[in-house]
Amino acid sequence: MSSETQQILTTDGIPLSVSLKKAERKNKIKAFLLVVPLLLFLIITYILPIGDMFMRSIDDKMVTNMLPKTFSAMEKWDGKEMPPEDVFVGFYYDFKILVENKEHGKLAQRLNKEKNGFNSIIKKLFRQVQRNKIDEGQSIKEQIMKVHKRWRNVEYWQAIKRTAPPYTTAKYLKGMDMYYGPDGSIKQVSEDRRIHRILWLRTLEIAFFVTLFSFLMGYPIAHLLATLPMKYSNLLMICVLLPFWTSLLVRTASWMILLQQQGIVNDFFVMIGLVADDNRPEMMYNKVGTYVAMTQILLPFMVLPLYSVMKTISPSLMRAGKSLGGTPFVAFWKIYFPLTIPGIGAGCLLVFILAIGYYITPALVGGASGTLISNQIAYHMKTTLDWSFASAMGLMLLTGVLVVYWIYNKLVGVDNIKLG
Amino acid sequence: MSKNAEFVKFDKVDKSYDGKVLVVKDLNLDIAEGEFITMLGPSGSGKTTCLMMLAGFETPTNGEIYLDANPISNIPPHKRGIGMVFQNYALFPHMTVYENLAFPLKVRKISKDNIDKKVDKALSMVSLSGFENRMPAQLSGGQQQRVAVARALVFDPAVVLMDEPLGALDKNLRESMQYEIKHIHESIGVTVVYVTHDQSEALTMSNRIAVFNDGKVQQLSSPDKLYEEPVNSFVAEFIGENNTFGGEVVELSNGSCKVKLSHGEIIANPISVKSKGDRTTVSIRPERALINPENKMDNNHAGTIEEVIYHGDHTRVRLNLLGNSEFILKVPNSSKNLDIKLGNKINIGWNSQDARALDPK
Numbered sequence: 001m002s003s004e005t006q007q008i009l010t011t012d013g014i015p016l017s018v019s020l021k022k023a024e025r026k027n028k029i030k031a032f033l034l035v036v037p038l039l040l041f042l043i044i045t046y047i048l049p050i051g052d053m054f055m056r057s058i059d060d061k062m063v064t065n066m067l068p069k070t071f072s073a074m075e076k077w078d079g080k081e082m083p084p085e086d087v088f089v090g091f092y093y094d095f096k097i098l099v100e101n102k103e104h105g106k107l108a109q110r111l112n113k114e115k116n117g118f119n120s121i122i123k124k125l126f127r128q129v130q131r132n133k134i135d136e137g138q139s140i141k142e143q144i145m146k147v148h149k150r151w152r153n154v155e156y157w158q159a160i161k162r163t164a165p166p167y168t169t170a171k172y173l174k175g176m177d178m179y180y181g182p183d184g185s186i187k188q189v190s191e192d193r194r195i196h197r198i199l200w201l202r203t204l205e206i207a208f209f210v211t212l213f214s215f216l217m218g219y220p221i222a223h224l225l226a227t228l229p230m231k232y233s234n235l236l237m238i239c240v241l242l243p244f245w246t247s248l249l250v251r252t253a254s255w256m257i258l259l260q261q262q263g264i265v266n267d268f269f270v271m272i273g274l275v276a277d278d279n280r281p282e283m284m285y286n287k288v289g290t291y292v293a294m295t296q297i298l299l300p301f302m303v304l305p306l307y308s309v310m311k312t313i314s315p316s317l318m319r320a321g322k323s324l325g326g327t328p329f330v331a332f333w334k335i336y337f338p339l340t341i342p343g344i345g346a347g348c349l350l351v352f353i354l355a356i357g358y359y360i361t362p363a364l365v366g367g368a369s370g371t372l373i374s375n376q377i378a379y380h381m382k383t384t385l386d387w388s389f390a391s392a393m394g395l396m397l398l399t400g401v402l403v404v405y406w407i408y409n410k411l412v413g414v415d416n417i418k419l420g
Numbered sequence: 421m422s423k424n425a426e427f428v429k430f431d432k433v434d435k436s437y438d439g440k441v442l443v444v445k446d447l448n449l450d451i452a453e454g455e456f457i458t459m460l461g462p463s464g465s466g467k468t469t470c471l472m473m474l475a476g477f478e479t480p481t482n483g484e485i486y487l488d489a490n491p492i493s494n495i496p497p498h499k500r501g502i503g504m505v506f507q508n509y510a511l512f513p514h515m516t517v518y519e520n521l522a523f524p525l526k527v528r529k530i531s532k533d534n535i536d537k538k539v540d541k542a543l544s545m546v547s548l549s550g551f552e553n554r555m556p557a558q559l560s561g562g563q564q565q566r567v568a569v570a571r572a573l574v575f576d577p578a579v580v581l582m583d584e585p586l587g588a589l590d591k592n593l594r595e596s597m598q599y600e601i602k603h604i605h606e607s608i609g610v611t612v613v614y615v616t617h618d619q620s621e622a623l624t625m626s627n628r629i630a631v632f633n634d635g636k637v638q639q640l641s642s643p644d645k646l647y648e649e650p651v652n653s654f655v656a657e658f659i660g661e662n663n664t665f666g667g668e669v670v671e672l673s674n675g676s677c678k679v680k681l682s683h684g685e686i687i688a689n690p691i692s693v694k695s696k697g698d699r700t701t702v703s704i705r706p707e708r709a710l711i712n713p714e715n716k717m718d719n720n721h722a723g724t725i726e727e728v729i730y731h732g733d734h735t736r737v738r739l740n741l742l743g744n745s746e747f748i749l750k751v752p753n754s755s756k757n758l759d760i761k762l763g764n765k766i767n768i769g770w771n772s773q774d775a776r777a778l779d780p781k
Binding site for chain 2: 319338
């Protein structure tokens with residue numbers, strides 16, 4: 001009896017849930033097939049590259065693959081005293097293969113990054129091995145230690161051991177202006193060489209202020225857009241969207257024309273007597289230029305979500321507030337403003353996230369004091385070709401954005417965000 | 421306590437939005453203290469504009485509005501102390517029911533204890549006690565409506581304006597809310613100005629009704645007078661159902677006139693005809709025309725039944741009478757077995773007193 005009441009059957013006697021699944025299956029497959037192209041596209045163009053970036057940023061397999069016997073022998077070495085004979089034996093045979101394949105140069109380069117001085121001693125060892133000066137019948141440790149005095153220095157062997165793990169977080173530390181010391185501890189870069197931390201802070205600062213300025217300017221515009229009669233609001237909407245339809249580069253270039261020292265804005269200031277002709281302020285190639293240009297460029301991203309939220313707020317709410325005795329300010333602050341928070345949330349999040357990774361505008365108008373972390377990433381990708389470092393910084397930026405998003409979720413709640 | 425008969429006074433008020441068209445034309449209207457007055461009219465007739473001017477959201481283009489003898493055109497809405505119930509309730513969606521009701525009290529800097537008491541009282545008045553912590557979205561349409569009414573009354577305003585407050589409710593709920601609002605009005609004696617385009621709502625609730633059309637008040641009188649004695653063909657048409665005959669006055673004597681139609685003649689009560697030869701529209705309420713009248717009536721004509729629609733409590737019969745094929749009769753569903761069948765010819769009679777000769781359409 002109880003099992004009958006638990007399971008509802010269709011008229012044909014099939015359990016209802018089974019029958020329902022069967023009936024819905026076709027629709028589900030159809031729906032899934034429709035999203036498959038986008039899903040594949042996302043995986044190929046987004047998930048895979050991020051995964052690849054991550055692998056690249058922590059990859060340190062080169063030495064691991066070059067010196068397999070050395071590292072297996074090193075496992076038993078405590079890393080304090082000079083390594084025992086079998087480490088040297090392993091290293092010797094590994095090195096011999098490298099010499100045959102002419103790959104010892106790469107090893108020297110990589111180890112030299114770990115510790116200065118490897119370049120010359122590997123070259124010396126290479127000549128010895130090439131001329132078959134090492135007698136495999138005798139102690140290899142003694143012979144290698146005789147090649148150069150640095151081979152007798154335990155620090156160099158410690159450096160080799162440090163490169164043993166196939167993965168490293170050194171690039172991330174470098175992004176934070178830190179590095180691994182000889183003993184494996186984390187150390188700060190000397191103060192005058194800490195460039196990345198300044199860039200991170202500046203990126204956050206500029207993103208924050210650009211968001212603030214966009215909000216302060218975008219809110220009234222969005223309100224006007226939402227309340228004006230259609231024929232005016234359309235015109236205003238075009239004015240807001242016009243920048244969207246113009247190339248980013250053109251817009252940035254026009255800001256350069258406007259803001260330069262002999263530019264239109266400065267000419268105007270001189271004309272109205274605000275500044276002396278021989279003392280024109282620099283408004284470009286510094287933070288001011290970055291602020292002005294980025295705020296203008298990102299403004300639509302603030303205005304549009306705000307507008308879409310404000311459009312849904314019935315004007316009768318403000319009227320109700322006033323008719324109930326609230327002054328216009330009280331009605332705005334207690335009724336209108338709280339209702340626009342979802343739009344503020346969406347707008348601020350959009351602008352902040354876009355600003356934090358902005359590249360072209362700061363590169364063109366930012367000068368030295370207005371460049372951001374993304375410019376540094378581009379520099380390492382194009383100039384130093386240190387892709388793994390660029391990947392590491394890219395991922396740090398992505399993590400930063402996710403952290404912002406998380407904090408945001410805690411403060412405002414993602415459900416409260418309306419993008420349109 | 422003497423009631424002020426001119427508590428709210430519209431004095432020669434004109435309103436134009438674009439400087440070309442007058443939405444409200446020379447409005448003169450006195451509203452007595454404690455009165456329930458309804459502004460009734462089709463959409464675009466200027467009734468809502470009048471309400472908005474009274475609330476302070478629109479300024480009169482000309483003339484002045486007085487509240488308790490004080491001109492209020494220059495007083496901003498939040499200082500007028502007029503409660504308002506909006507068409508879509510306009511409850512603040514981010515506030516609970518309690519916060520919604522407390523809003524007008526908080527801005528008046530009333531102490532927390534008093535706020536609690538007043539909110540309690542207002543909620544029990546609309547029988548929503550215990551709903552303090554609900555959000556407006558969690559309430560049904562009728563409940564939201566009650567909250568809106570409570571909020572408009574909670575700060576004891578002298579006048580409450582209601583702008584088609586029942587428009588979004590279904591029929592049954594609308595009717596029960598009509599009675600509820602009427603009862604609230606009776607129990608607290610506040611002056612209510614109510615705007616609607618629904619005539620049955622207006623007839624049910626009001627002390628007086630102002631029928632608006634084309635920016636003007638067509639008639640201002642009590643519901644029964646409005647229905648029984650419309651002063652022009654617009655009011656007759658707009659309020660209730662109405663059979664009309666267009667014709668020309670051929671005889672005019674004291675208290676009655678003879679109107680010549682395209683087919684035949686009828687005797688009517690001259691309301692707005694002045695002289696012989698005037699064009700006129702004669703209006704007869706469907707329930708005033710009887711089938712086979714027992715008493716002798718001064719209008720008696722035969723018509724052909726063209727359509728019969730069963731309505732439960734009554735049957736609507738459409739006749740072709742004196743060349744008017746839209747003549748409607750309402751026959752009560754009684755045991756009297758009448759010969760109402762499609763195509764039958766029947767005798768219709770009415771008193772000339774009930775056939776009102778109004779202005780031509």
